[in-house]
Amino acid sequence: MGFLNNLFSRFRRNKKEVIEEETGEVREAPVLSRDSINLRDQGQRMRYVRSCLEQIRDAEREMELLTKEYGMVTAHLTDTEEIEALPPSERREISRIADHITAYEKEKHVYESGKDRMSDADFHLIERMEEEVEEAIDKLADAEDYQEKIRQDMRRLSGEKHAFQYRKHDLQNLMVNLRGMVIITSFSFITCMVILLLLQILMEMDIRIGYIFTAAATAIAVFMIYMKYTEAAKEKKQVERSINKLILLQNRVKIRYVNNTNLLDYLYMKYKVESAQELAGMWEMYHQEVEEREKFRELHAELDYQRQELLRILRRYQLKDPEVWVRQAQAISNRNEMVEIRHNLILRRQKLRKQMEYNEELARMAQGEIKNLAEEFPAYTPEIMELVSQYEEKG
Numbered sequence: 001m002g003f004l005n006n007l008f009s010r011f012r013r014n015k016k017e018v019i020e021e022e023t024g025e026v027r028e029a030p031v032l033s034r035d036s037i038n039l040r041d042q043g044q045r046m047r048y049v050r051s052c053l054e055q056i057r058d059a060e061r062e063m064e065l066l067t068k069e070y071g072m073v074t075a076h077l078t079d080t081e082e083i084e085a086l087p088p089s090e091r092r093e094i095s096r097i098a099d100h101i102t103a104y105e106k107e108k109h110v111y112e113s114g115k116d117r118m119s120d121a122d123f124h125l126i127e128r129m130e131e132e133v134e135e136a137i138d139k140l141a142d143a144e145d146y147q148e149k150i151r152q153d154m155r156r157l158s159g160e161k162h163a164f165q166y167r168k169h170d171l172q173n174l175m176v177n178l179r180g181m182v183i184i185t186s187f188s189f190i191t192c193m194v195i196l197l198l199l200q201i202l203m204e205m206d207i208r209i210g211y212i213f214t215a216a217a218t219a220i221a222v223f224m225i226y227m228k229y230t231e232a233a234k235e236k237k238q239v240e241r242s243i244n245k246l247i248l249l250q251n252r253v254k255i256r257y258v259n260n261t262n263l264l265d266y267l268y269m270k271y272k273v274e275s276a277q278e279l280a281g282m283w284e285m286y287h288q289e290v291e292e293r294e295k296f297r298e299l300h301a302e303l304d305y306q307r308q309e310l311l312r313i314l315r316r317y318q319l320k321d322p323e324v325w326v327r328q329a330q331a332i333s334n335r336n337e338m339v340e341i342r343h344n345l346i347l348r349r350q351k352l353r354k355q356m357e358y359n360e361e362l363a364r365m366a367q368g369e370i371k372n373l374a375e376e377f378p379a380y381t382p383e384i385m386e387l388v389s390q391y392e393e394k395g
Helices: 042-084 088-112 120-128 130-203 208-271 276-314 322-327 335-376 378-394
Strands: 015-020 026-031
Touching (some): 088 276, 120 276, 335 378
16 A cells, blocks of 8 residues: 555544534544644654554544445445335335234234233243142142131130239239238237127126127138138139140140241242242243243244245345344335435434544545655654654554
8 A cells, every 4th residue: 555545543633623513513623733842853753753643543443444334324225225116016025024023023022021921030930840839829828827727826825814814813812802801800809809808897797799799700701701712712723724724725836836837938938939829829920921922932933934034035136234124124114214214324324424534634634744744854754754664564
């Protein structure tokens, strides 16, 4: 290749100007300036030349990418014209297939974005234990029912225990009160006997009837207190036996509760659910999901078939990239969509052309700057040419 045409690298601009085009787009215009550079100083001079060479290399590298993209956009734009120019009968044929593809793609999107779909993890979990799910649901439901019955028994036993404990407390208070009444009765008996004795001695009264009445009343009172105390003590023992019996029953129920809880925890962990109802829901959803996934497989197979059929037909024509139209089949049957694609391609190509012109200008400016430098300072031409040769070898 000719002088400097193959040399491109990173562009380091000494100065930047920003210009605004008629479209309103703002971009940087390349401007090189030597104002602050002492070209007679070898270090500054060589750095300046390197910056020009780097600008050239960078511009061509960008041009290669832009040219490739420009070619692809142009080819795609040409394809739109080829498709639009097809005979009506052939256009109808590919439009029909394109409509099928578009419809299948919409169905596929609806399925894939469905909120009520079963997750793959849950689906494969149920799939692995499909044969035992119904049994597992019954086992979980039975364990949960039994758990509720145990809780009811525990609540009932706890209520009965508290009732007996309350009754025991009442009986204990009654017995304390009865013992106090015995003391009071004894004190009253002694007091009455002392009074009667004083009356007999001091006043020489006949108090035999008083003695008899006092003794009889005291005996009756003590007897009644004794009977009440005996009944209370007997009932207290019965209440204590009932409490002990309830404690034993509670212990047995608690053991059953712990064992059943452990069983439920294991089953929940095994089936990765939190209730039998959840597992039943997953089982029902699994059946629906099996049908949906089978439909999706059929849909996917049909979509692949239609895409291959469209690609086979498109390859008959002079299209640069028929595969692209398989991915945007809607544009084939929808003229508005095709117009939108063509418009977008034209805008992209215009943008690429501007970028290519910009980079061409970069390269021309840098080449011209190096040539001007060599012409203005002939004494430095050998070292400039040597540096250029080094960049040509690297390029």
